[in-house]
Structure formats: structure tokens, C-alpha cells
Amino acid sequence: MDLATLRILVTxxxxxxxxxxxxxxxxxxxxxxxxxxxxxxxxxxxxxxTLMLIDSLEMTDSDRSRILASCRDAAEDRxxxxxxxxxxxxxxxxxxxxxxxxxxxxxxAMVPYTFGSSDGLFNLGSALAFAQSLPTGTYVxxxxxxxxxxxxxxxxxxxxxxxxx
Amino acid sequence: MDLATLRILVTxxxxxxxxxxxxxxxxxxxxxxxxxxxxxxxxxxxxxxTLMLIDSLEMTDSDRSRILASCRDAAEDRxxxxxxxxxxxxxxxxxxxxxxxxxxxxxxAMVPYTFGSSDGLFNLGSALAFAQSLPTGTYVxxxxxxxxxxxxxxxxxxxxxxxxx
Amino acid sequence: MDLATLRILVTxxxxxxxxxxxxxxxxxxxxxxxxxxxxxxxxxxxxxxTLMLIDSLEMTDSDRSRILASCRDAAEDRxxxxxxxxxxxxxxxxxxxxxxxxxxxxxxAMVPYTFGSSDGLFNLGSALAFAQSLPTGTYVxxxxxxxxxxxxxxxxxxxxxxxxx
Amino acid sequence: MDLATLRILVTxxxxxxxxxxxxxxxxxxxxxxxxxxxxxxxxxxxxxxTLMLIDSLEMTDSDRSRILASCRDAAEDRxxxxxxxxxxxxxxxxxxxxxxxxxxxxxxAMVPYTFGSSDGLFNLGSALAFAQSLPTGTYVxxxxxxxxxxxxxxxxxxxxxxxxx
Numbered sequence: 001m002d003l004a005t006l007r008i009l010v011t012x013x014x015x016x017x018x019x020x021x022x023x024x025x026x027x028x029x030x031x032x033x034x035x036x037x038x039x040x041x042x043x044x045x046x047x048x049x050t051l052m053l054i055d056s057l058e059m060t061d062s063d064r065s066r067i068l069a070s071c072r073d074a075a076e077d078r079x080x081x082x083x084x085x086x087x088x089x090x091x092x093x094x095x096x097x098x099x100x101x102x103x104x105x106x107x108x109a110m111v112p113y114t115f116g117s118s119d120g121l122f123n124l125g126s127a128l129a130f131a132q133s134l135p136t137g138t139y140v141x142x143x144x145x146x147x148x149x150x151x152x153x154x155x156x157x158x159x160x161x162x163x164x165x
Numbered sequence: 166m167d168l169a170t171l172r173i174l175v176t177x178x179x180x181x182x183x184x185x186x187x188x189x190x191x192x193x194x195x196x197x198x199x200x201x202x203x204x205x206x207x208x209x210x211x212x213x214x215t216l217m218l219i220d221s222l223e224m225t226d227s228d229r230s231r232i233l234a235s236c237r238d239a240a241e242d243r244x245x246x247x248x249x250x251x252x253x254x255x256x257x258x259x260x261x262x263x264x265x266x267x268x269x270x271x272x273x274a275m276v277p278y279t280f281g282s283s284d285g286l287f288n289l290g291s292a293l294a295f296a297q298s299l300p301t302g303t304y305v306x307x308x309x310x311x312x313x314x315x316x317x318x319x320x321x322x323x324x325x326x327x328x329x330x
Numbered sequence: 331m332d333l334a335t336l337r338i339l340v341t342x343x344x345x346x347x348x349x350x351x352x353x354x355x356x357x358x359x360x361x362x363x364x365x366x367x368x369x370x371x372x373x374x375x376x377x378x379x380t381l382m383l384i385d386s387l388e389m390t391d392s393d394r395s396r397i398l399a400s401c402r403d404a405a406e407d408r409x410x411x412x413x414x415x416x417x418x419x420x421x422x423x424x425x426x427x428x429x430x431x432x433x434x435x436x437x438x439a440m441v442p443y444t445f446g447s448s449d450g451l452f453n454l455g456s457a458l459a460f461a462q463s464l465p466t467g468t469y470v471x472x473x474x475x476x477x478x479x480x481x482x483x484x485x486x487x488x489x490x491x492x493x494x495x
Numbered sequence: 496m497d498l499a500t501l502r503i504l505v506t507x508x509x510x511x512x513x514x515x516x517x518x519x520x521x522x523x524x525x526x527x528x529x530x531x532x533x534x535x536x537x538x539x540x541x542x543x544x545t546l547m548l549i550d551s552l553e554m555t556d557s558d559r560s561r562i563l564a565s566c567r568d569a570a571e572d573r574x575x576x577x578x579x580x581x582x583x584x585x586x587x588x589x590x591x592x593x594x595x596x597x598x599x600x601x602x603x604a605m606v607p608y609t610f611g612s613s614d615g616l617f618n619l620g621s622a623l624a625f626a627q628s629l630p631t632g633t634y635v636x637x638x639x640x641x642x643x644x645x646x647x648x649x650x651x652x653x654x655x656x657x658x659x660x
Contacts, residue, residue, distance in 0.1 A: 037309075041308050112349065119205050122206075144294075146294065159206075186606055322517075324517050369613075372639035373638035474539045
């Protein structure tokens with residue numbers, strides 16, 4: 001398999017939440033994605049681009065249009081999007097419906113990366129792998145699984161992603 | 166994508182090295198793979214089977230035959246093998262040459278999982294994703310990349326996996 | 331030095347904040363103090379008693395009276411109190427003014443224990459040591475230092491504890 | 496309590512063991528003590544001096560003489576020594592027998608700091624506290640406890656420090 005070239009679009013979400021020592025709150029400072037790639041000793045050729053750093057509950061239609069435009073405009077045809085889990089399925093549908101000739105994988109985390117118990121590194125590893133190996137389309141990679149954009153939802157009670165059927 | 170059923174064959178390697186407090190040495194106790202799957206909130210249907218817990222420098226031809234036999238005998242046709250990095254390419258060749266009609270992905274870690282700075286969770290996430298999405302064949306998943314069994318080697322100087330060409 | 335017998339009174343604070351995966355918020359679940367003592371391989375004879383699990387900004391006069399009563403009623407004369415940092419100086423004054431014939435040390439953390447980057451383990455180690463070695467009185471142990479109850483304040487701008495002079 | 500001025504003499508030991516990714520072995524690179532002080536948000540005035548970075552099983556009489564000389568020559572009269580646990584009691588006796596008019600506390604760790612499960616931060620916090628609050632003498636601070644230099648040994652079977660009586 002050739003050395004793939006990918007783009008990671010960062011939008012924030014739990015993935016990148018930070019503990020603000022002075023305020024005693026969770027906030028956003030800067031993305032942890034480059035640090036995570038170093039920790040994973042990742043040797044893919046990856047461009048990391050921070051579009052926004054927000055909680056996905058606050059994501060607007062305008063934000064989603066901007067993410068879609070970034071996917072369309074990217075030179076790379078394999079893209080990973082880090083995203084809050086609460087509205088990941090909405091953004092997946094916005095992008096999936098546009099039917100770009102690219103492989104686009106959304107992923108996120110249930111626990112911030114800066115916590116010892118985060119699932120972020122596992123999810124990032126799986127998202128980058130799915131983005132390299134799946135055919136054109138838009139997907140959500142969570143819990144070790146991968147879902148098509150039109151067949152995924154977050155089960156709010158369990159926090160687990162599942163098919164819509 | 167349907168809920169895949171996978172088997173993880175554990176052979177040891179840096180992945181599972183443990184710090185022995187009393188002896189002040191690295192040793193093997195039991196595999197950390199189930200704990201890593203919990204941390205990754207993995208919801209795949211995965212059977213974890215520990216074949217051996219050894220440093221891959223000590224792996225014999227007989228051990229490799231046993232791993233191959235386990236791949237052949239497994240009910241699942243998607244298999245991840247955790248393995249020490251030093252001789253991963255040898256085991257990949259043993260299995261790859263057998264040309265089983267299965268997707269088999271070897272992975273490992275440069276730093277033990279029990280260390281804060283381990284790449285293990287990232288690699289496990291990527292290996293499980295490649296095992297679900299790649300066609301029949303034997304592969305090595307390291308550094309975020311995936312290599313065919315007959316085109317991979319560990320660069321001993323840098324610790325990075327690369328193609329043989 | 332003889333094996334001291336101490337009591338740890340848990341009141342909550344950043345020390346014990348937990349990340350609620352489903353709500354995406356910080357909350358309290360149960361105290362991490364016993365786990366921290368295990369991690370520190372602590373062999374002191376310590377009784378851990380959870381009085382409350384609250385943010386110290388929400389601590390009332392009634393809560394402070396209850397903490398003072400617990401100090402007074404404890405069989406042990408060496409006590410560590412885990413406490414949120416925002417109002418630690420107020421509780422220290424409530425207890426210090428009562429001039430019990432005990433050594434009482436308040437401590438806390440700027441970052442929750444469950445975060446990789448927490449100062450909690452360092453502070454707990456220092457508080458237990460000060461509680462064993464200082465004469466009767468009430469103290470605040472933070473930032474590796476120890477302050478008398480009537481000469482301490484948290485610098486809100488820097489998050490650092492300092493003398494009042 | 497005034498802002499104490501302390502010196503930390505680093506000699507290595509499990510505290511500072513590092514995982515060598517390429518060799519798959521534990522080795523020494525550089526001391527983690529400054530990073531640990533940052534993590535503990537330590538605001539003591541501390542001078543950190545690395546005397547050696549060795550396993551305490553390899554420590555010679557000449558090494559012990561050098562550590563004693565460093566204690567004697569230090570401008571500070573409150574000193575913490577980080578040390579491997581296997582021969583900590585021997586070094587404590589060498590220094591204790593010299594009866595310097597200083598408070599000297601040896602400490603170490605059962606698990607390297609770079610492991611998630613290390614007791615190092617807890618021990619460093621307690622050693623710095625004991626060094627500030629105990630009278631002149633030489634001590635060993637481990638397991639949350641503090642022992643006089645002439646009444647301490649490591650129980651090799653349990654890994655726990657205890658009095659000799």
C-alpha cells in the first residue's frame with residue numbers, strides 16, 4: 001500500500017477538551033491531534049487543519065457548510081474529521097449527501113484526550129485506517145466500528161454509536 | 166457495514182510487557198488487550214485468544230507454525246495478531262505465504278501499553294479497522310500505515326516500519 | 331518514627347472531579363483517595379471518611395461546621411482534609427480558630443486526579459507527610475509548601491497558594 | 496512557614512528509569528525530577544543536581560562517598576536524595592553516620608515515573624514535606640512513611656519499607 005496522503009480537519013469536540021485549571025472548567029485551548037499523531041508514531045503524510053474548536057452541540061448549519069466546503073476544496077481525497085459526538089451524525093449527513101468523490105471519515109471521543117482514560121487515540125487510529133482503506137463515501141468511525149453516513153446514530157442513553165435500522 | 170466478528174490472537178511483544186516491581190524488570194503477566202478494548206469503548210464482536218506471551222526475538226519456527234495453525238483453524242475470517250515488532254515481518258511472511266482466504270493484520274507497539282506514552286492503543290485501533298476493511302491477505306499495521314506481508318520491514322535504526330522496495 | 335494513624339476526611343473539590351461521559355461534564359462519582367493511596371503504595375494506617383463530594387464554591391457554613399465537628403470527634407489526632415482550592419482558606423480558618431489539639435492539614439488539587447497531568451498525588455503525599463511531622467495546628471499544604479491557617483490565601487490570578495503578608 | 500530552600504540530589508534508581516524504544520530495555524536518559532516538580536506545581540525554591548543516573552544495585556562505596564560529600568558541601572541544609580530502592584538503606588547509613596547538621600531525606604519509587612502507575616510523584620511530595628518539617632537527621636521516606644536512617648530496611652519479598660526492629 002502506498003504512503004497515503006490524508007488531511008485531518010479538526011472541529012473540536014470532546015477529543016480536544018482541555019481542563020482550565022484556573023476556572024475549574026472544560027474549555028478548548030488548541031487541538032491535541034498533532035500530539036496524538038506523535039504518540040501513535042504515525043508516519044502517514046498528514047496535513048492537520050483546525051477549522052474550529054467547538055462543542056458539537058453549538059455547531060451551526062453555517063459551520064457544517066464550512067466543513068463541507070473544506071472537504072470539497074482539500075487537495076487530498078482521503079479526509080478524517082474530528083468532531084464532537086453529540087451531532088456527528090448531522091455533519092455526516094451534510095457531507096454524505098454532497099456525494100463527493102472522496103473517502104471521508106468522522107471520528108471523536110467520549111472522554112477528552114488529556115484524561116488518562118480517553119478512547120481518542122484508539123478512535124484516531126481506526127479512523128485513519130478506515131480513511132485509507134474504504135471506498136469513496138462518508139463514514140463515522142466510533143467504538144472500533146465504521147458506519148455509513150446514512151446509517152448511524154449515537155445512542156444517547158448508552159453513548160454508543162449504532163446503525164439506524 | 167455490518168458488525169464484523171473478529172478474532173485477536175495475542176502473542177506478547179512490547180504491547181503486553183509489564184513492569185515487575187519487585188524484580189525491577191520488564192516481564193509478561195497477562196495480556197492488556199481486553200483492557201485496551203474497554204478503553205477504546207470497542208463494540209466489535211471480538212474473541213481474544215492468548216497463544217503465547219513472549220518477546221518476538223525468542224519466537225521459534227514452531228511458535229510461528231502454531232500461530233499460522235490458529236489463523237487457519239479460527240472460525241473468523243478477520244484476524245488481528247498482536248506481536249513483538251522485532252520479528253513481526255517473519256511471522257507475516259510465514260502466514261502470508263500460506264495464502265489463507267482471510268484478512269489477517271499483525272500489529273504491535275514500540276512502547277508497552279502500561280507506559281503513559283504507548284503507541285499501542287493507536288495501533289490496535291488501526292489494526293482492527295484494517296482487518297475489517299481490507300480484502301483477503303496478510304498485512305502489517307504500524308505507524309498508522311498498512312503494509313502487505315511481502316513488502317514490509319522494520320528499520321532497526323529508526324524503529325519505523327517501511328516498504329522493502 | 332512510629333507507624334502513625336491518620337484520618338483522611340474527603341470533601342470533594344477538583345481532587346475528586348470525574349468526567350461524565352454521557353453528559354460531557356465534570357461531576358462527582360466517588361472519591362479517588364483510596365485509589366491514590368494504593369498508587370502511592372501507602373502503608374500508613376489511614377481511615378478514609380467521605381463527608382461530602384462538592385465543589386468548594388458551594389460549601390456552606392453548615393458544611394464547614396460539619397467538617398470541624400468531624401475533626402473534633404475523630405479518634406485520630408492527625409488529620410488530612412481533601413478540599414476544593416477555591417475556599418480552602420475559609421475552611422482552614424474555621425478549623426484553625428477552634429484550636430483543636432490536633433495536627434490538621436488541608437490539601438487539594440488544581441487538576442482532577444483522573445487527568446494525566448494532575449498535581450493530586452504529589453499534594454496528597456506532601457499532606458500526609460506534613461500531618462505526621464508538624465506540631466499541633468491547622469495547615470494548608472499546596473504547591474509543595476505548607477502554610478499556617480491564618481497566613482494563607484489562593485492567588486486567584488495564578489492559582490498558586492501564598493502567605494498573606 | 497517560610498519558603499524553604501531545598502536541594503534535590505538525583506542519583507537515578509527506578510524513579511528515573513526510561514523505556515528505550517529501540518532496544519526494548521529500561522535505561523537512563525535524563526532525570527524526570529524537574530518535570531515531576533512542574534506536574535506537582537511545586538513552588539518551593541529547589542535546586543536540582545544530578546550526581547549520577549544509576550541502578551542502586553550498581554552503586555559503589557565511592558559513589559556513596561560522593562553523595563555524602565555533596566550533602567556536606569551543599570549550601571542548603573534541607574536535602575532530598577532520589578535513589579534506587581534496593582540499596583537505599585546502605586546510602587542512608589553512610590550519610591546518617593556522618594551526623595551532618597542537616598535534614599536529609601532519601602526517597603525513590605517502585606515503578607518508573609514514566610509508567611502510568613508510578614508511586615514516584617506521591618513519594619517526591621512526601622519527601623519534600625518531610626525534608627521541610629523534620630529536625631536535623633537522615634531519613635528514608637517511602638510508602639507514605641518516614642524512617643530514621645538506622646531503623647529502616649526494604650522487605651525484599653514485599654517491596655515495602657519497614658523498621659528494623
